[in-house]
């Protein structure tokens with residue numbers, strides 16, 4: 001069984017993330033969406049809230065599981081018999097951010113490949129940060145996140 005992990009902050013999950021996860025689920029037998037704490041970011045949603053939002057978003061895919069990631073991604077991958085880390089790339093800036101992590105993870109866990117999927121053009125401008133900014137000003141984010149995520153954002157930004 002070939003298992004891939006899609007790691008990230010998912011604060012919150014967007015249609016861009018879901019496109020990558022769905023494509024990974026067609027390439028691998030099993031996909032784990034691992035919600036990590038990124039110390040470089042101050043999240044809007046708790047890790048438990050993010051996991052719940054991801055769980056509802058991926059419920060229709062039988063081979064996709066959701067987990068809380070803890071510690072090093074490379075160690076998480078080894079412990080969970082993961083063959084590949086799957087990430088989406090929207091731009092050169094994403095590549096510049098992701099490539100050093102891919103190389104570091106490759107040194108820490110040489111048998112775990114990082115696989116980059118090119119973001120589909122229609123999702124290439126969507127980011128959790130922009131979605132939160134638009135939602136914080138009362139803007140419509142229905143085209144960028146599933147309805148339950150939109151509702152959760154509205155609850156966070158209720159005035």
Ligand code: PNS
Nearest residue numbers: 007008009036038071072073074101104
């Ligand atoms: O969605 P993000 O915030 O860009 O995801 C970044 C994430 C969580 C995948 C990255 O910070 C990560 O892998 N964290 C786990 C800790 C770790 O392994 N750090 C070393 C990376 S080489």
